[in-house]
Amino acid sequence: MPSEPSAPSEPFPGSRPTLEAVAARAGVSRATASRVVRGGAGVREALAEKVRGAVAELGYVPNHAARTLVTRRTGAVAVIIAEPEVRIFSDPFFSRQIRGISRELSAHDTQLVLLLLDGPGDHDRLARYLAGGHADGALAFSLHTDDPIPAIIRRAGMPTVYGGRPAADPAAVRYVDADNRGGARAAVRYLRGLGRRRIAHIAGPLDQTSALDRLDGYREEQAPGADPALIAEGAFTVESGALAMAELLARCPGLDAVFAANDLMASGALRVLKEHGRTVPGDVALVGFDDMDAVAEVTDPPLTTVRQDVEGMGRLMARLLLRDLGRARPEQGGVRPEGDVRPEDGIRPEDGSAPASVITPTTLIRRASA
Amino acid sequence: MPSEPSAPSEPFPGSRPTLEAVAARAGVSRATASRVVRGGAGVREALAEKVRGAVAELGYVPNHAARTLVTRRTGAVAVIIAEPEVRIFSDPFFSRQIRGISRELSAHDTQLVLLLLDGPGDHDRLARYLAGGHADGALAFSLHTDDPIPAIIRRAGMPTVYGGRPAADPAAVRYVDADNRGGARAAVRYLRGLGRRRIAHIAGPLDQTSALDRLDGYREEQAPGADPALIAEGAFTVESGALAMAELLARCPGLDAVFAANDLMASGALRVLKEHGRTVPGDVALVGFDDMDAVAEVTDPPLTTVRQDVEGMGRLMARLLLRDLGRARPEQGGVRPEGDVRPEDGIRPEDGSAPASVITPTTLIRRASA
Structure with a gap:
């Protein structure tokens, strides 16, 4: 180490x-x-x-402050998740991402400082803390449209890597994202390959680029003139998936497949499909997104889903930031853990304007639900 | 606010x-x-x-550092959990405690800074970060015997409130704990009242005072000369509860009740009891500890358990610390949320030596497993 x-x-x-x-x-x-x-x-x-x-x-000036003033180093990285603490602890996506970040920071002797927000009123406080120089860099993820967090980080003047493409001015920042659109296209193509023709989509919250990109991918693979009533918006939670499913069944009782934008919503949808007497995958084929083992492997039937390497993305975010901070040397390491994502694995954004951003691949994982 | x-x-x-x-x-x-x-x-x-x-x-000295030097205020409180990040995100106890802390700190405009440790090698780094003056006070919980964290915090010289009684020199520090011994006694008395006589105990890890206190409570209510083979040690996880249950069934096939030191271990034990063809509560009555709704309410049958107000304890820890830091005035507030624990609700430690420590009450919640 x-x-x-x-x-x-x-x-x-x-x-x-x-x-x-x-x-x-x-x-x-x-x-x-x-x-x-x-x-x-x-x-x-x-x-x-x-x-x-x-x-x-x-x-x-006491030594520690003197050290900070001269080296500008705290040995710490702030992790900011733009979600209430309730969601951070109930959606395994966040613990996976944090696990990847934690492993990588720890391997480079850097303290992970998780800054929790309890609501939008907490942004001023976050700004004060970041401006106070208590971390050398920041990792921020799960941003929403018009999120004040990028501006707060910019004012604090710290190197930053985002998880997921920020909605505003993505070319101006660095981020690690999954190939959300490609993954969604693969899911819908797979369902069409099974002969399904009335494929519904439970979208994530449309103030997040991950949800928008998955919706775009879904639309691109749909037959021209597909019924817009086949789309319902959820909030990436189990309950919102259940509600969206009930809405879709009411609007389009003849649907024969559902692509949900994450596994939690797929599990809520599965429950509602069963309550309505639909068999999965017999009557309705169901595909999720994420491949969270705590969700996709324990539903009955287990979920066919689009895998993104969430822990690997966390590691990669941390590694890119550590390189900026001069705390990681690329030649170090040598052992490459399985599932480890590296910049060279990524797909460059098409416009080439943000050379350090990385889009990581997604993979369709076939289980029993479709 | x-x-x-x-x-x-x-x-x-x-x-x-x-x-x-x-x-x-x-x-x-x-x-x-x-x-x-x-x-x-x-x-x-x-x-x-x-x-x-x-x-x-x-x-x-830049303004922000000058302000810190003169006022010694960062507006932040460090939360330190002496567990690997995997456990923090898989045991709902921690998210509950953090929720209570987060709500209270947020209501007093104080930033919650969660410091994650990835392993014992991370203690030096934690010490450096705390000594760097990046937080005004600390809340630390889930300590183990010989944990270096209290010494690290002491050297950093910051006001601290512990969650759970530290093993070493508890009279010298302030803590918020549940009445673990009383809760365990209530569980075993209840099982004895049901006519159960061969009551086994799945203990928590015996390097934690909460596990030791629950074991003490169990022993105090057992008949004199009870078989020590009725006790097996777990690690507060589902899997460790399953392993301990298998061990107990092999050693004491005639057992007619189990008191597990937390709900996660009780859920693991329940699975193994079913696998061995024992009905619950018919053949074996089962009682847990914690009353985590995500666990105790979803098992089949739902768990009879000893409730501790984990979120309330988190709030109380934060409130005691904020008072030390001059950030909370007791007369403020007025509205008292349901389930809110206050110092005046607590039981003082018997020796009276740590006047600000608080032991909060526990309650037996009867569901279907016993």
């Missing part, structure tokens, strides 16, 4: 006031001055006040 | 060198100096070097 390049503890010897000087100016012991500088526990307020005054007068 | 007490941007006017002075000393424009101080993007290395030299010579 490579160790962090060590920061010089006194980068410019003699140029900074010492703790001893602070203690002398304040008329306290070095130990008392140290306690105040380290937080003030157990020091009377009057003394602490004197020490803080001396710190300000002399321009004393 | 109360706003953070605003830090004075220039606490000692005139006492600090300005960015203009840095730019003049380095012979660059103010804009260039600013870019270097903010991270150096787009500035030639030779110029950046000059600016960094001037920063060091003059003792220049």
